[in-house]
Amino acid sequence: MKKKIDFKNFSIYFDQYLFIAITLLSVMGLFFLYSASQEDISTVAKQAIFVGFGLLLMFLVSQPDPDFYKTFSGLFLIFSLLLIFLTMIFGKEINGAKRWLDLGFFTLQSSEIIKISLPIFLSSYLYNKPLPISSKHTFISLILIGFIFALVARQPDLGTSLVVFMSGGYVLFLAGLSWRFIGSAAALFLLSLPFLWNNFLAPFQQKRILTYLNPDTDPYGTAWNITQSKIAIGSGGINGKGYQEGSQAHLDFLPETETDFIFAVIAEEFGFIGVCILLSVFFFILLRCLYLAFNARDRFCRLAIGGLSLVFASTLFINLAMVVGVVPVVGMPLPFISKGGSSLLSFYIAFGIIISMATHKKLMQR
């Protein structure tokens, strides 16, 4: 139930369902992270600070009227782009990828921000355009999306760039992009796959995809991660091996236990039952977003809630699909669970904005 609590002249905007579910996920995340980090209390403490700050941020972000975000969406986008450019220039290079901006107290992954600001900007851009959207506006939107996609893909960060691309695509689609256009775009994409493969994918990304398509070729090389992740999940069984008892995670067989592969740790230690409980919380959040999107007060809010919630869902599904071995390994966190401040904070902001849009009513609509 979305609520507007009145304190005489002062109102608080708050969605208890989302708030409780997200807080629950965050706390579960801290709990899981303790085990996944080999009981490293400092990692958990650091994450706990992010969670606390993030929840506060979410609350604060949900207070302004959605019109605020509509008005300043362009500014947000420019700010996000600026961060990306700064990353290109001053970014920290880790494993050949330049994705992080060292802010001293915090290492920012700028692409995480733009996957929030892009759908909001597009929602705002398409807010007052006649529908179905004209080819001109479609074209402008696509150029913007493509430009940002290319920027992130160049870092290189295939996973996030795909999500960025989707984040824009979802808004366009929800705004009524014609099916004919979608069909021809899809055909064009398929035709240009070889070109994209050769020109946009770094060798390590190509290798990951090839390994995924044919995992037997390299069981202890690139496929190691997928293999070990599947073993971790599979060996969890129904009940799991128990908290902190996952041998795959604790004996270092599983890679990236704190970040991308934390789901495998959860599945190993809590089994299928644990997985179902965790996923049902995510499922609940998604259903709540669907409800909120249906009941949004105007086109801007509808598109933004739809776009943001789909970004959230996409991140979730790509992570899960990667960890269970359905798609190639791409860097993608499990929202609210994986260690990593940028992704965490951007989702708190996203949900703050969703709550803002769901709780602020337009008087003229009544």
Place this chain on the structure above:
Amino acid sequence: MIDLNKRDIEKQSFSRRLLLIYFFFGLIFLILLFKTYSLQISSYSEYELAALKNKTKEVLVQPTRGVIYDRNGNILVNNVPTYDLIIQPSKIRNLDDFLSNISKIIELSAAEIENINKNFKRKANYNRELTIKKDLSNEEIAKFEVRSYQFQNAFIDVRYSRENKYPYLFSHALGYVGGLSNEEIQSILENQNLKQSETTFKYSGGFIGGKTGLENIYDSSLRGFFGKKLYEVDARGRLLKELSFKKPINGNNLFTNLDLNAQRKAFEKMANRRGAVVALELKSGSIVTYLSTPSFNANGLSNGMSSLEFNKLINDANKPFFDRAGQGRYSPASTIKPAIALFGIKEKIVDWNFTLKDPGYFVLPEDQRIYRGWKKGGHGTIGMKDAIIESSNTFFFSLAYKSNISDLINHLSEFGFGRNVCKDCFNPDSGLLPTPEWKMNNLNFGWFKGDTVNLGVGQGYMSATPVQLAYYSAFLAKKGNLQDLSFIKNDIINDSDFINNLKIDESDWNKIHSSMIGVIEDPKGTAKRLKPLKSYFVAAKSGTVELVSTETKEDYKLVRQNIGNRDHAIIIAFGPMPNPEYAVSVIIENGESGGSVAGPVAIAVLNELINE
């Protein structure tokens, strides 16, 4: 109104599209849930095993190999603990750097470095250990342990090396051990219900198996059963803690009926001449002496020798690796005569009263070809007993001439010729008992009567190993009641349990025995020089294997200038008579005289066995 309507249409389109994506996502959600389900529930056992395999490492523990004893309880082969320096080749990036570092602390010989270079790659591929130096001194151990932190991939461990305590005496009889190949280990593990699929035996080198001799024949009994230690390991393969230890079951000791003293005596007497000595205990039908000379150091092969030494042995013209006792083929020569005599008696071709005038040669009626005896002028008028004592060729040429070849062959095969007579000899040769069919198939010639005549004196195509000759000797001694030979003391079975098809009267056996005693005791006996060497009666038959056919002594004098052309000396003997306990055969290649060269060796061995 229109505006509102339009908004409704737009809202509917939005909702439809959002629902479409949600529906699509719901599908993905179900797929992922199903995938998780299939991993965690359908394939649980498979992944549980995989996780178990990941986190555990089984290390094979080799059982202690059985000790080999002689019949008096002397240890012949033992296990000696040594402290060895061992490396894990798969973890060493740069071998040259490693070697230059380690040799600053522990000196490595050229042979050791050669061994490392030879095996490093293979061991690395198989993820196995490589022992780079054996039997470290206390000083070397201390030096290494202090600096062990510099060598993460090397360690010192106690290993048992196989020690043949009399490496030259028993190199052929007992054989040597060597490292097992991957395939050999796998098949052993399968036999011991340690399935390879359930295990990851990494870094578990150094397992040995018998390669030749009794070490090989009784390998599975000597080896025992592998144990295994189960360790928890992390992804880097570091051992974290020992989870379980299934103790190995040590191998069974092997109690042979070999006799150390007799073997040693035979070795001394052979004095490195090329040849073989095989002695049998008659009661048990077991081998007490099994010697092939020249010999080699069995420990060198078990525990490693340089390829220089190895090549020297391989290229040695005297062929020390060749097991003459079990694999050397020699014509039985005159030693065959007692068996031929028994054939003549059995087939009633001759009897003990039959005599023949021996002019020193036999003329084959068919083609007038002359077959000569060893004594110019012959032995005069001679009966069977004297024909054995004096070794008259003419008598036995004539006897063979009158024989049916296929009956003769059947008769000789009863004496162990042409077949393997040993249950536990390593790669025994069966010699050759030639038949007309064999000759046709192998030489593309029909059987001549002359071939039968030659067979009568053990020359021609026929050949036998020293083991077969010893069996033959024992067979004569036991009057045909002999089972196949073994190194192990068989359960003593009543002689009557062995039924031979010979149907030879006891009295004929006794006459053969007394003829053979005459070979030594009679002044005309071919081995009369052996008489003073012993204090009891010995039955014997000497032989001289002609390698080059000569007509006169003068011719032979020319031929013998080349040592390799000289006759082989050969003797079979058993005693003490009249109740023989041991039988023996001795061959000395190019030794020329069966009676006076091979004979003393045979008597010395019998003395050692009988007077013990």
